Amino acid sequence: MGYEFDFSAVLTDQYIDWLLAGLRVTLLLTAGAWALSFVVGTALAVLRATGFRPAVWFVSTFVEIHQNIPLLVQILFWYFAMPEILPESWREWLNRNNSEFILAMIAIALCHAAYISEALRSGLRAVPVTQYEAGRSFGFNYIQTMAYIVVPQALRLSIPPLVNHSLLLFKNTSIAIAIGVHELTYQTRQIDSDTFRTFEIFLVATVLYLVLSFIIMAVGNLAERRLGMGVR
Amino acid sequence: MLEIIQNNWMLLLIGQYPNGPLGGIVATLLLAIAGLALAFPVAVLLAVARISPFRWVSLPAAAIVHVVRGTPFLMVLFWSYFALPVLIGRPLSGFWTLVGALVLYESAYLAEVIRAGIQALPKGQEEAARSLGFGYFRTLALVILPQALYNSLPALIGQFVSLIKETSLGYVISVNEFTYAAAQLNSQLLVQPVEVFTILAITYFIICFTLTQSARWLEQRIARSRQGRPGRREAQPQTDILATEPMP
Amino acid sequence: MKLKCFTIALMATALSVATAAADQLADIKSRGTLICGTLGTAEPFSFANPSTREIVGYDIDLCKAIADDIGVKLQMKPMSVEARIPELVQARVDVLAGNLGYTPERAQQIAYTTAYFVSLQKLLVKADSDFSKIDDLAKSRISAPKGSSSERYVREALPQATLLTFQDPPSAFMALAQSKVDAMILSEINAEKFVAQTGQKFKFIDQPVAEEFWGLGIRKNEPALLEQVNATLKRLEQSGEGQKIFDKWLGETTAYKMKKPFKFDKAVSDPVLRPAS
Numbered sequence: 001m002g003y004e005f006d007f008s009a010v011l012t013d014q015y016i017d018w019l020l021a022g023l024r025v026t027l028l029l030t031a032g033a034w035a036l037s038f039v040v041g042t043a044l045a046v047l048r049a050t051g052f053r054p055a056v057w058f059v060s061t062f063v064e065i066h067q068n069i070p071l072l073v074q075i076l077f078w079y080f081a082m083p084e085i086l087p088e089s090w091r092e093w094l095n096r097n098n099s100e101f102i103l104a105m106i107a108i109a110l111c112h113a114a115y116i117s118e119a120l121r122s123g124l125r126a127v128p129v130t131q132y133e134a135g136r137s138f139g140f141n142y143i144q145t146m147a148y149i150v151v152p153q154a155l156r157l158s159i160p161p162l163v164n165h166s167l168l169l170f171k172n173t174s175i176a177i178a179i180g181v182h183e184l185t186y187q188t189r190q191i192d193s194d195t196f197r198t199f200e201i202f203l204v205a206t207v208l209y210l211v212l213s214f215i216i217m218a219v220g221n222l223a224e225r226r227l228g229m230g231v232r
Numbered sequence: 233m234l235e236i237i238q239n240n241w242m243l244l245l246i247g248q249y250p251n252g253p254l255g256g257i258v259a260t261l262l263l264a265i266a267g268l269a270l271a272f273p274v275a276v277l278l279a280v281a282r283i284s285p286f287r288w289v290s291l292p293a294a295a296i297v298h299v300v301r302g303t304p305f306l307m308v309l310f311w312s313y314f315a316l317p318v319l320i321g322r323p324l325s326g327f328w329t330l331v332g333a334l335v336l337y338e339s340a341y342l343a344e345v346i347r348a349g350i351q352a353l354p355k356g357q358e359e360a361a362r363s364l365g366f367g368y369f370r371t372l373a374l375v376i377l378p379q380a381l382y383n384s385l386p387a388l389i390g391q392f393v394s395l396i397k398e399t400s401l402g403y404v405i406s407v408n409e410f411t412y413a414a415a416q417l418n419s420q421l422l423v424q425p426v427e428v429f430t431i432l433a434i435t436y437f438i439i440c441f442t443l444t445q446s447a448r449w450l451e452q453r454i455a456r457s458r459q460g461r462p463g464r465r466e467a468q469p470q471t472d473i474l475a476t477e478p479m480p
Numbered sequence: 481m482k483l484k485c486f487t488i489a490l491m492a493t494a495l496s497v498a499t500a501a502a503d504q505l506a507d508i509k510s511r512g513t514l515i516c517g518t519l520g521t522a523e524p525f526s527f528a529n530p531s532t533r534e535i536v537g538y539d540i541d542l543c544k545a546i547a548d549d550i551g552v553k554l555q556m557k558p559m560s561v562e563a564r565i566p567e568l569v570q571a572r573v574d575v576l577a578g579n580l581g582y583t584p585e586r587a588q589q590i591a592y593t594t595a596y597f598v599s600l601q602k603l604l605v606k607a608d609s610d611f612s613k614i615d616d617l618a619k620s621r622i623s624a625p626k627g628s629s630s631e632r633y634v635r636e637a638l639p640q641a642t643l644l645t646f647q648d649p650p651s652a653f654m655a656l657a658q659s660k661v662d663a664m665i666l667s668e669i670n671a672e673k674f675v676a677q678t679g680q681k682f683k684f685i686d687q688p689v690a691e692e693f694w695g696l697g698i699r700k701n702e703p704a705l706l707e708q709v710n711a712t713l714k715r716l717e718q719s720g721e722g723q724k725i726f727d728k729w730l731g732e733t734t735a736y737k738m739k740k741p742f743k744f745d746k747a748v749s750d751p752v753l754r755p756a757s
Contacts, residue, residue, distance in 0.1 A: 068440035070400035080425040171304035180644040213302030251534035323572040406560040419650030
């Protein structure tokens with residue numbers, strides 16, 4: 001009695017639909033969390049760069065908290081605990097609008113924002129002070145100097161760690177399964193419990209994840225070659 | 233919240249032990265330690281293979297590292313869960329299933345940490361050893377690796393923190409560890425998720441933060457002890473080392 | 481492709497080694513313990529006694545009876561709802577007492593003993609909601625524990641509803657209590673404790689979504705073990721001991737106030753969708 005692979009059992013129209021639906025949610029979750037984490041991460045890094053004591057303290061606390069608690073726990077916390085603290089009307093709105101997706105997105109985004117802000121901090125430190133001075137002598141104010149001159153360079157300097165974190169963020173969307181988000185891993189398990197063709201469906205899902213990861217790595221390499229500043 | 237801790241600290245600390253399987257914080261730490269200890273030798277081999285001058289050695293190693301880095305830890309965990317017992321031909325406990333996944337996943341990340349440590353060493357070290365008549369393997373084992381491992385010690389601690397965080401995903405396959413204990417507590421109390429998850433988060437934070445801080449301290453010490461040596465490559469900014477870890 | 485053939489060959493050998501070990505009953509006897517899988521988070525079937533942190537319940541007492549009849553020690557193994565069938569198929573447990581409803585699909589994977597419980601799967605909603613019959617929930621959001629048969633019943637009875645599945649029944653219930661879903665599907669019996677504990681108001685949709693028959697799970701092609709366990713169930717039924725165990729956890733003196741609606745020596749059968757209430 002051997003194990004016979006039978007991919008036709010898991011690749012019927014119905015299950016392909018499920019997989020595609022899961023893939024769609026995974027991609028949406030990745031895109032949403034990625035955008036949010038870059039916005040928040042950049043804001044945090046800039047805030048820290050001001051050197052203003054309370055701001056530095058706030059950012060470093062934010063970073064330590066998000067780096068030292070497992071993402072799964074952060075997601076569970078956002079899902080089960082955070083809405084209880086929110087005002088009633090917000091909670092109702094969330095419950096009406098796929099709260100599990102939104103809360104998973106926020107949890108993943110904030111966790112990775114901490115890592116992104118750290119990567120950018122190194123980048124910001126590597127931008128020569130003269131760049132900042134040049135910006136100011138142009139007549140730019142602090143915000144403008146940061147936005148147009150310093151941050152873009154810091155971003156380019158930090159491309160390798162930023163790509164690394166984008167990849168991790170993508171992979172970590174799978175943890176949203178714990179609060180019932182219908183992403184790729186969730187659908188995979190669903191098909192598994194329907195068909196019991198465990199190896200086939202997990203092989204399909206793993207290959208899907210790998211292909212997407214390799215695309216992210218390739219785009220990252222391209223970005224590094226085109227935009228990177230050769231600092232490692 | 234204090235009351236919950238008072239009534240349930242045993243469950244959170246050691247799970248159902250001795251009336252049932254060991255769980256809680258102690259199991260979480262044991263899982264991470266076992267994972268690190270077993271992943272370490274594999275990682276050293278992978279790292280050495282990665283920088284091998286022979287392509288037939290370095291290419292497969294690079295492929296392994298890239299495939300693992302491209303796969304979510306949860307997928308690795310499910311593979312360990314479904315395939316490992318079939319491959320070794322006997323059932324595995326939840327504990328060892330999770331350790332298996334940690335070893336598989338972490339070896340790739342640890343290997344990159346160690347490789348970075350090796351490549352950060354000044355070229356002169358290797359040349360000096362070779363000129364003393366050491367062969368490739370002796371140079372590696374006696375000169376390069378000891379220094380590289382010592383220098384990557386802080387990053388290794390950072391990696392240990394990652395392992396601790398990854399063990400939390402054992403919850404998804406019902407491994408008795410800390411997050412699972414909290415879930416059990418939740419199912420008893422039912423209406424106090426805020427308190428239970430706060431306890432869970434704070435405890436993880438205390439454990440991991442202590443470790444990250446000691447890694448930073450160690451890193452500064454090592455950086456100081458290396459100072460003044462000629463030919464040294466500029467040290468990476470410290471945040472990079474702690475930030476390249478994977479981190480569910 | 482060579483690699484794939486190799487892997488398949490490897491798995492095939494591994495599997496054949498596993499099956500060659502054959503008779504599980506003999507294994508149990510030689511190792512001196514019966515490993516019994518339970519959920520561990522499903523009062524009154526199997527749950528952690530808060531003071532001793534030991535798993536106790538209806539399922540455990542049944543497992544004890546089985547172990548006693550074989551003459552070996554009992555070892556409990558807690559597992560999640562969705563892991564229970566893989567765990568059994570991979571022989572990580574000998575007997576599965578895990579709120580396991582009979583479905584024809586599952587019967588292809590594992591063997592069932594005679595019945596050990598009959599459960600009504602109902603939809604639980606908040607008391608102040610407007611839902612009163614199953615079809616009111618046609619397009620709503622419904623929570624269920626992962627990998628449970630309840631999940632399937634919802635999909636069959638309410639194909640347009642959005643199903644959210646959770647790690648364990650309490651998490652699925654918490655989602656209802658926090659209004660993240662409109663309804664939760666679960667066995668009527670499991671709901672009692674949840675409802676009592678939260679102090680919030682909930683109500684059942686009267687008509688059950690399904691009636692299902694629970695059996696203990698055994699690995700397929702283990703006739704000796706199956707016969708042994710069925711013999712124990714038969715003994716429990718005939719001696720009245722089964723009634724005692726039932727009453728201890730589910731009977732009049734408990735919060736559930738149930739009368740035993742089944743016989744331990746009757747074979748399990750297909751679930752009935754939307755039985756008349």
